[in-house]
Amino acid sequence: MNPVYYLYLAALLFTIGGAGVLIRRNAIVVFMCIELMLNACNLAFVTFSRMHGNLDGQIIAFFTMVVAAAEVVVGLAIIVSIFRTRHTASVDDASLMKL
């Protein structure tokens, strides 16, 4: 088996995550889909690391995880504070920033 299949899997997972972002209205689920996309990227990075025979790809994946953790913390805080004031977690309801 050629390890390039991992890349196909990553592309597939990334696309599924993207579609989820577009389709789901629940902000928490949207966030999960973003996590899915990040994970797909990480898989690609790890595969690339194996392909090139060095550890730089894994480092990038590692940093992605750190950044994702920071993002999740802030994002979930935003969701909680929106829920407190508006009693909803739907991204469609937060649509005041329009003309």
Next chain:
Amino acid sequence: MENLIALLVAAPLVGAALLLCGGSRLDRAGHWIGSLFAVASFAIGAALFADMLGKSPEHRALHQHLYSWIPVGGFRADVAFQLDQLSMTFVLLITGVGSLIHIYSIGYMAHDDRRRRFFGYLNLFLAAMLLLVLADNYLLLYVGWEGVGLASYLLIGFWQHKPSAATAAKKAFLVNRVGDMGLSIAIMLMFTTFGTFAFGPVLASTGATSQGRLTAIGLLLLLAACGKSAQVPLQSWLGDAMEGPTPVSALIHAATMVTAGVYLITRSGAVFNAAPDAQAAVVAVGAVTLLFGAIVGCAKDDIKKALAGSTMSQIGYMIMAAGLGPIGYAFAIMHLVTHGFFKAGLFLGAGSVMHGMNDEVDMRRYGGLRRYMPVTFVTFGLGYLAIIGFPGLSGFFSKDKIIEAAFAKGGTEGWILGGAALLGAAITAFYMTRVMLMTFFGEKRWDPEEVHPHESPKVMTIPMIVLALGSVFAGALFSVNENFVRWLEPVTSFAHGHSPLSATAVTSATMVVLIIGVGIAWAMYGRRPVPATAPRGSLLTRAARRDLLQDDFNHVVLVRGGEHLTRTLVYLDHSVVDGAVNGTAATMGGLSGRLRQLQSGFVRSYAVQMLGGAAVLVAATLLMRGV
């Protein structure tokens, strides 16, 4: 000595500042202060003149550099004065006649509440005029040029409570702007051509410059001269300028300011000598104006307007002479000086008559005044004899020389110019005799119950006597030994013209036309009684009364034309310019109205757009790699 030059300008300037800023505290002494500064300026001028006479002709020119005004890169404007023979002549004329008229005004304006202000303006005028003739470069000359325009505006409109005076002031100012524009463009052109606008370098390098440039500069300078000196086609303001007080008419609109154009052309003689086309235009303007002014002067019943027409005509003589080149410059200036004497005297006489006649200006309401104001009669009469060129008086010498020089121009041109000058002399004799007869001779046409003609006070008559003496003797003094020509020669250069007619023949012809003109006037106004209301008159008379339709022409061509042009421009502005601008705005507005629909506020719509963009980027990247 040259350090005194700045004082010439400074004295009246200080006087003006003192009088205009001093407030009503100076009301009682204002006229004495103003006159004092004018006389002081004359005294300095006289001292400089005495000093100048003591030097050899080549070393007479003085130069004073005050400070660098605008030094920017290659552009350098200095406040520097140059006092040569030409400037000296003007300085003496301006300060001399100016001082006399200051003194005269003490009496003439005695009953005016705003006399202090009047003297302030007069001093301001003196300062500006002296700056004009003393400047050593065109830019500083321009400052003086605008300064005299301002003073002229203020003084014409001095009686601003009269709508006619206010309008006349505005008219004079606006018409002068046209000429001033010519001068400013000429200065810019000089700078681009010569890289400087100081008299010395500009006039010295005319030989190495293209004919076209010089012609353009010359024509622009002529335009400036036309505006300031009331020459055709910018002559229309001078008649209305008579709305100002009579001393103003005498000083500014007869003796000094209106001759600034002649000064400009004479000063720029080197430019005109090198540009024959411009010179031809100068001659044409002078010849046309001398006839134009004379005809207008014949028809006016207002004594000051008749004299204004005469002024226009006499300046036409000077401009024509200046246009003749080296054979005419000296005579132009000579006529300018003698004219300064006799025309100022005539105006002061007219002022004296008005003073005694309750400010009546219509000559048809005068008549037989010689018994009531003998001093005025005698001085006015001497001025009259001088202007018509009576043998032995100053006008005879100066005008005769100009006619001679006109013939000396040579060829058909010479004959036409000489003929025009002779015809002008005849008409001059006619209208001046008419003025004389209608004012001082014949029966009384005024109501003795209401008007009590009387002689003016001494403070007014003494300047008139001095000016009359000048108009009698100046010409002879200048002509003996060709004094004046030799005096000016280092500045203006001089060449003897070769007239096809001998000097005697020209003089005889002048005498003949003089007698014809006086005779016709005598036949029309001396033998028959003058009607108190003007008869309808011939077509030419009526046209001349209306200043030969100059205002009508201006109105139809310039005002109406301007209005139509403006309307067209407004229409174009509305439909084309505004249409384009508003159309763009409306298009943008409509477009944004549609575009903002994309801003739905739904974050998922934005996400779709982002994904679309990302897809396009990936596709583009793949395509680029695939190629």
Next chain:
Amino acid sequence: MTVLAAAASTGEAVQFWLLGIVAVAGALCTIMLRRAVHSALSLAGTMIVLAIFYLANGAYFLGIVQIVVYTGAIMMLFLFVVMLVGVTAADSLKETLKGQRWLAAGLGIGFGVLLIAGIGNASLKQFNGLGDANAGGNVQGLAALIFTKYVFAFEITGALLITAAVGAMVLTHRERTERAKSQREQSIARIKEGKHIPPLPAPGVYARHNAVDIPGLLPDGTPSELTVNPTLRGRGQIRDVSRESLAELKALERRSEKWLGRESADEPEPPPSGGPAPKEHTEGAKK
């Protein structure tokens, strides 16, 4: 190890195809299940599969971190928030934005095809394997890189994490504008109001259970709103057992009458089970 070689072994291929299907299924479940909790669990499954793939690709450290940090910490954080926000009620999957679903599907498929085409086009034939890189140990290798080549990025991510933590606190912190009421003040206010002067009744009274989600029954057998938490009521997580209880009561009465011989023929035997309870909790409501 053979897994680090350029080409994967047959074992790895089997592993890939089995677990890959699980991963895709988990991802699909994540975006398709109506309940956020289920989505989160599916995603956790996908992540664990990915962790195994990391291990298979020689990223031992990342594989463990994926399990411990991602699946263990971050996903639990998600679950916390799901509980906190209380979205146990299922989301409606009906689309409200016009054309959104079609656009999403079209763009998603197009994008995926583009990505896969791109990968297929690229010449990715040569895999070097991580044998050399991991020779001194994977963690040591990563550490050597992080603390030399990537030390600035590492420091900056540290700053980022602190900022994120502070930011989360700032965002969720609510400043009190007035002093909290003491218990005494609350009781005084309650008496002034005149309603519910005694403490609220406990749940489950007269009902068969005393769990918090079962309202207590009033003497006439109807459920009391006061006995359950308003939050649970708002979520629709209340199990109403009033009808069951009434039915059971009736059955008991009938049996006792039968026993006493006062049988009344007009009343038929009621059904053994109660009326319809809230749909989701039918299972739990059964005894």
